Amino acid sequence: MSDYARVLAALRRVRGLSPFFALDVGRPDDGWRAGTELLDGPALGETVGRIGERYRAGEARVAASLFFLGYSARLTCPVVAAHAVGEAVPDIRPDNVWWHYGPEGFRVRLREPVGGTATVAESLAPVVAALRRVVPVAEGLLWGNAASSMAGALRTVARSGERTAEECVDLGERLLGEHPFAGSGEFVPFPGEVAFRRRSCCLYYRLDGGGTCGDCPLPPR
Numbered sequence: 001m002s003d004y005a006r007v008l009a010a011l012r013r014v015r016g017l018s019p020f021f022a023l024d025v026g027r028p029d030d031g032w033r034a035g036t037e038l039l040d041g042p043a044l045g046e047t048v049g050r051i052g053e054r055y056r057a058g059e060a061r062v063a064a065s066l067f068f069l070g071y072s073a074r075l076t077c078p079v080v081a082a083h084a085v086g087e088a089v090p091d092i093r094p095d096n097v098w099w100h101y102g103p104e105g106f107r108v109r110l111r112e113p114v115g116g117t118a119t120v121a122e123s124l125a126p127v128v129a130a131l132r133r134v135v136p137v138a139e140g141l142l143w144g145n146a147a148s149s150m151a152g153a154l155r156t157v158a159r160s161g162e163r164t165a166e167e168c169v170d171l172g173e174r175l176l177g178e179h180p181f182a183g184s185g186e187f188v189p190f191p192g193e194v195a196f197r198r199r200s201c202c203l204y205y206r207l208d209g210g211g212t213c214g215d216c217p218l219p220p221r
Contacts, residue, residue, distance in 0.1 A: 003088070007113035010087030014078050017160045021153070023078040023090065024109040028098050032109075035097030038071075038127050045134045047101050055207055062203045064135040068142050069202060070106030071099070071127065073149035076120055080153040084171055085162050091116035092123045120150070121180055140184070144200035147176050147184040148215055151196035158194050168194050185215065 001009075008025070015022040037043040044067075052063030075092040082089045090096075091114045100107045116123065121143075128142050154168040163171075169187045172194065176184060185198035196215050204210045205218065212218050 003115050004113050006088035007090050007115055010082045010085075011078065011090065011113065013085060013087055014081035017081055017162065018077075018156045020073070020156075021078045021081050023074070025111075025113045026109070027111070028100070028109055031102070032098045032100045035094030035099060038094055038099070039130045044130055048131075048135060050101065057207060059203075059206065060135045061137040061141075062206050064131055064137040065141060065145060065203045067106070068127070068131060069145045069149070070101075071108065072124055072142075072146040073152075074106065074108045075123070076146055076149050077153040077156075079116070079120060080150045080171075080175065081157050083175070084154060084157045084168060089116050090114070091118070092120075093118055094123075094126055120146070120175065121178070125180075138200070139180070141200045141202065143180045144184045144198045145202050147181050148196065148198050148202070148213070150175060150181075151185070151187070151194065151198075151215065155194035155196075165192050165194050172196070 011023055033043055048060065048063045048067050051066050052060060055066060057063040079089055079092055090110055096111045096114065098109045098111060124146055128139065131137065131142065132139060151172055154172045157163050158165040158168040172187055183199065185196055188195040188197050197217060198215050199217055201216055201218055202213065205212050212220050
């Protein structure tokens with residue numbers, strides 16, 4: 001089976017676990033941007049600004065956090081699910097990504113169904129660096145956002161029955177045990193479930209009507 005075929009088979013399998021794991025492939029309609037536009041030029045700052053206006057975020061760092069929550073979740077969830085079920089892992093580096101932010105929220109897709117040799121951290125690191133050049137947001141917060149998404153993906157895989165909760169926690173501890181994820185949070189023992197508590201906060205509670213997430217280290221709000 002070719003590399004293309006293996007990755008396409010993986011994407012088909014994991015999208016059936018959850019609609020949030022759906023990751024399409026190929027050149028999209030007009031209005032989408034290349035992933036590399038996140039790394040240089042005005043697109044990233046403009047998009048963070050639009051997110052801030054949409055959610056009436058009084059602080060740029062809150063809008064930056066929301067941006068990275070959307071971007072990282074839509075890429076890491078299918079990747080982690082593919083890892084968990086033993087399928088080929090797609091390349092999610094910026095040069096193999098299309099993205100779009102509009103009324104329906106943040107969306108991503110792949111340029112080509114090719115296998116990824118870079119780790120999740122290596123794939124996200126250029127975007128983390130670019131975002132921090134635009135907005136002074138804590139690096140640990142951003143990696144915590146990605147770690148939270150990865151743990152959530154493993155929780156979904158476990159609940160689907162594809163893998164046991166124990167198997168998913170073991171994988172999660174391996175994926176999140178190395179820099180820059182090390183110290184971002186910990187898996188909490190809970191029979192038959194994937195429970196994760198992060199050590200940073202995504203700042204969602206600072207929006208009007210916002211609250212704390214289920215894995216937040218802060219008291220419920």
